Amino acid sequence: MYIAPRREVPLRATGATPSMIPASLGFGEGAPRTRVETGWTLHLRQLPPSWVPTSGHVTAAVVSFLALRTLPFQRRAGNRRTSGERSGVAACAIHGLQLRLPAGSTVYLTGVSQELEGEPCEVVSFDRSGRWLVRFLHPRFRGRTALVPEQCLQFGYSVRPEHARSNPSTSSAVLVETARSGRGLQASRAFTAGSVVFKELPFLLTANDVNEVCRAYFNMRASGRKESTQGVEVEAFESLSAGDGFSAQARARVQAQAAEVWQAMTYGRAQEPEASELQNLTGALLRWEANRFLQQVSPNAEPNIYAVYSLVSRLNHSCAPTVRLRQVFRPLQPGFQVPDDGTCLVQADRDLEPGDALVVNYGLPELLEWPVEQRREYLLQRNGFCCQCPRCLSEAGEDVSQRGKEYLPMSARCAL
Template sequence: MAAVLSLRSSPSLPQCPAQVVFPPTPREDLPLGRTLALSAFAAAHGSCKAAKRAARLRRAAMHGLAERLPQHSTVYLTGLSPDLEGEPCEVLGFDPSAKRWLLRFLHPRFENQSCQVPEQCFTFGYCVQPGAAALGGSAAPGGAAREAKRRPGLGRGLEAAEQLEQGQVIFEECPFLITADDVNEVCRAYFKMRAASGDSPGALDAFNRLSAGEHFSQEAVQRCEAQAAQVWQAATSRAASPLELRQIAEVLRRWEANRFLQGAGGAGRGRAGRYALFSWVSLLNHSCQPSAMLDSLSALQPEDGKSRVKALRGLAPGEAICINYGPPELLEWDVARRREYLQRQNGFTCRCPRCLTEAKAKPQGEEKSDLVSSVAECSYT
């Protein structure tokens, strides 16, 4: 029988369903128990089948009732008791029989204690996945796409490395960083990557290779600077130096310039939710006549969590691979509305061929003057 968890001198916890419980000792009849047992067996005997089966079970354990969370995600307790409100925890797994998530308290005072928590009693913060970060090279996974040669006035981008057919999967990739749409969580994730860079530098290296929004509008730059000041003020009472504020603002620009919506409903830009950074997907430029589409593999598939890039038409070697950063209906809007949306959500004025052609065709004075002369792309380094 699982015991109700009592911490410090806390009064009784709220009534069900918001109870925190000690998990029972893992048993062979529980998926989590099988996972632990198979992992130990694989480590002891080097069994490839056991290791693969354990990995599948670990992936399955990351699906709750409605949530999908990578292992080792940082989450925050809520709605349990005043003493535990906002307490950071690490996600260890999901127990389907108990319909609860297994979490480990991160603060040292809990001495690595774990607990089982209902899904509605925590909020997602961030997850760093250094194993998903690309270690370099000029070709995306699978070799069908490569980094394009830089042209004057343009940043980084991707192009077809071979003949691509309509509907062809160009590549798939897992994110190396997922965060809530919260600048505080972005900064916490960044400092975690920096702290772990000595032993596992992949995620930080991948983050630093992405654009820092060099072609952002002045409005977008000022927004990131204001957010940096707010983050600093919330974290410490000490006054920040100009250098410290510039560093935080650069982190926020890098995140905003390269983030993609992460979730079962698809991948895209500019919508509220959970966002992800990728080594290769984040190099995809925007076009209002996209040549490719980006989607997330749906829940409960073996490779759940990956994003998939598909060709919308045939592409010759060297042709740019571009996607739509906005909602599907953006492609039906007029040029003024498209540009206003992308300026507000992504910090640039779109100058893709379609926008330039449609802007020239408008009667003189109808088209708004551009706030900046920038290229519609998600990575500018």
């Protein structure tokens, strides 16, 4: 699925201060619940007129000033701390009334007050009063925290470096390089149908918003530069496929999107971006498009959060899949940090032998019942590639040697 163009929105300076925080939010126990306002107001922080970024400014400045939004309201820009600086970051999901959020996630306030609309915060905990404890990220708040009702939080992104490293459960899958489909996974031993081949937690979660993807990407880059031990998430992300099998049209759309992000990021004051920076932005968006999976953080909400994995994201597509994916969410326990919540299980769809390819269906479950022409059209429109799996080649009576490289399968992720 390609990302739709964004609407232009007017910019105006804003400047909420700690004194503008409504008393209803509270900074301790027993604060009354705030009323959720209807309607959303656009708020963007204006950059100084003389500020024109250079290549060196990009990583540092974007984290502070990138203030784009494709959803109905504009999120306020603020200085984001890197993943290594965030407090309470752990391999757990904090449970609220309905939401499941990793500690340290970036969220945005909505419906609290006009001055704080879209203010970035990080998740600290879920309070026993039934509200989320969040810490304001902008320096003007000097690290202050507030208790916020769940309906006043909008998820942005979460970077989880501890999940970017390999773990013992993934040793049953081997990364291999093949001439026809590039990188992919194979079983390292035999498995019976229904058994778990491996399981994994995502190292990157983002809202379905290209701007949050860019924020998360620059956050990872800044973290990797500041603390070498925190660069593992950057390495994991950049080692994933950058949409190698995308059609030329799909790649052109994403490149145009990257250029648009640059212009919006600099408020149109900069000249054309340097080739290296445009290439970095394009690569980040392509990797997100090609390697993301839907993940639901609330049982009563439409799934609009995407997860990127170190190994699961390397599963190639096939219309005759050998594995299936299942996300496991534990029962809600408001106020508790629940380990391994949202784990993705990769289960054998049939008996597997050592060396068998681990491939999954990117599309709807019913896609496997469609004729080859319908399957290919769906995958081309939704994932940007024409399927060349053995089943499609056989049913279409084609020879892969007669196909061009642009038709090779790749790790594009289906957005359902």
